[in-house]
Amino acid sequence: MKNRIHGLRDFYILWSTQSLSQLGSAMTEFALTLWIYEKTGSALSTAALSICTYAPYVAMSIFAGAITDRFNKKKTMLVCDLLAAFTTILVFILYKIDTLTMWHLYAINMFSGLMNTVQQPASEVAYTLVVPKDDYQKTSGLQSLSRSLISIGNPILAASLYGLAGLDIVIMVDLLTFVVAFISLSLFISLPEITKEEDQNDSILILAKEGLSFLKNNPMIFTIILFMAGVNLTASTFDAVLPALVIPKAGNNTLGIVTACSGIAMVIGSFLPTILPKPKNRVRVIYLTMLFSLGIENFILAFSSSSIVWCVGQFIGWFFVPLMVANQDVIMRSNIPVELQGRVYACRNTLQFFTIPIGLFLGGFSVDNICEPFMAYHRYNSFWNALFGTGKGSGAALMMFVLGISGTLLCLVSGQSMKKYRFIEQ
Numbered sequence: 001m002k003n004r005i006h007g008l009r010d011f012y013i014l015w016s017t018q019s020l021s022q023l024g025s026a027m028t029e030f031a032l033t034l035w036i037y038e039k040t041g042s043a044l045s046t047a048a049l050s051i052c053t054y055a056p057y058v059a060m061s062i063f064a065g066a067i068t069d070r071f072n073k074k075k076t077m078l079v080c081d082l083l084a085a086f087t088t089i090l091v092f093i094l095y096k097i098d099t100l101t102m103w104h105l106y107a108i109n110m111f112s113g114l115m116n117t118v119q120q121p122a123s124e125v126a127y128t129l130v131v132p133k134d135d136y137q138k139t140s141g142l143q144s145l146s147r148s149l150i151s152i153g154n155p156i157l158a159a160s161l162y163g164l165a166g167l168d169i170v171i172m173v174d175l176l177t178f179v180v181a182f183i184s185l186s187l188f189i190s191l192p193e194i195t196k197e198e199d200q201n202d203s204i205l206i207l208a209k210e211g212l213s214f215l216k217n218n219p220m221i222f223t224i225i226l227f228m229a230g231v232n233l234t235a236s237t238f239d240a241v242l243p244a245l246v247i248p249k250a251g252n253n254t255l256g257i258v259t260a261c262s263g264i265a266m267v268i269g270s271f272l273p274t275i276l277p278k279p280k281n282r283v284r285v286i287y288l289t290m291l292f293s294l295g296i297e298n299f300i301l302a303f304s305s306s307s308i309v310w311c312v313g314q315f316i317g318w319f320f321v322p323l324m325v326a327n328q329d330v331i332m333r334s335n336i337p338v339e340l341q342g343r344v345y346a347c348r349n350t351l352q353f354f355t356i357p358i359g360l361f362l363g364g365f366s367v368d369n370i371c372e373p374f375m376a377y378h379r380y381n382s383f384w385n386a387l388f389g390t391g392k393g394s395g396a397a398l399m400m401f402v403l404g405i406s407g408t409l410l411c412l413v414s415g416q417s418m419k420k421y422r423f424i425e426q
Helices: 002-007 009-040 043-070 073-096 102-130 133-165 167-188 197-201 204-216 219-250 252-269 282-294 297-302 307-318 321-335 338-353 355-377 382-388 394-418
Strands: none
Touching: 009 043, 009 073, 009 102, 009 133, 009 167, 009 219, 009 252, 043 102, 043 219, 043 338, 043 355, 073 102, 073 167, 102 338, 133 167, 133 252, 133 321, 204 219, 204 338, 219 252, 219 282, 219 297, 219 307, 219 321, 219 338, 219 355, 219 394, 252 307, 252 321, 282 297, 282 307, 282 321, 282 394, 297 307, 297 394, 321 338, 338 355, 355 394, 382 394
């Protein structure tokens, strides 16, 4: 046991400190969402903050992965984290001198998203380098656990600190967590280099093409990525709709609690990959878990105005997500050669996550310009009122119903096409 723990020493340091930094960043993002909604009352304006983060991430990921495979992973992570921290400091300065606007945040988030575009695939490879193959499922479960804890902690902590002391205290906590992660990575973790000699003479375009070629020649992985792109479209639309559903009816603190319930579900669900045996078919686990999540949660939130029921819906929707993530992670790490992982993960990021900014826009636009006006027009119609309530927020409930239908159809149709694939470990 001691040898096993010692063998994962670098993983535990990297995982714990990077997770702490991610908590700080998530708190700032949540607090900024509250700040913008207070200023505008618009679902689309708050969704645009995340859109600006994801747009460069999606557009540049293919090339960023090629850069990751060429350069030192540790230095890449450190430089990207440092530049992202500077953008947080800029937000703090603008806020303190009372000149911070939405357009500042949109521009800053685009730059921050660009840094994350390069940092994320480098981080994925770094975890592969410090984890033995036999521990992939276990460590994937631990990573899901930390993401779950962040989902619990960041909305509650951010809403509490924001309500007590404003945006500046949230940013200060974010910067403190960055310092811890930066020092730990720079001083206590050593990553072996795996860049091939011949890659040094290859152009970024050639390296990026290799990532796309790998996916083309591996239809199982490519199909899973496309399925997850559809899942992300539904989930990101949900993310844009949720504040517009909860805040008008129950306020900021309730939004923090409801959002945290998804994290609680993932914390509990994160133990599933660590205690369950290897499944007979990991591909089947992926689409069945998503069918359960997307086929239930949206309907529960659509037809209720109770915060308790919202919390139950969030729990049901997110409980099996860590199990899905762990199985996808094992499939990816087991099939992709480590020297190609940076560029392949980057291509995955573009293909799997390009639907996120689209979903955020669709969610915000649909609530502001279609669903809320529709419910306002039918405010005296007893049928629509009985289904989705009245007043601001009823349009968001209608949109949740639409997401429930679309998410269920996505999983049923995709599940049929994925049945021909099986991933059974040797």
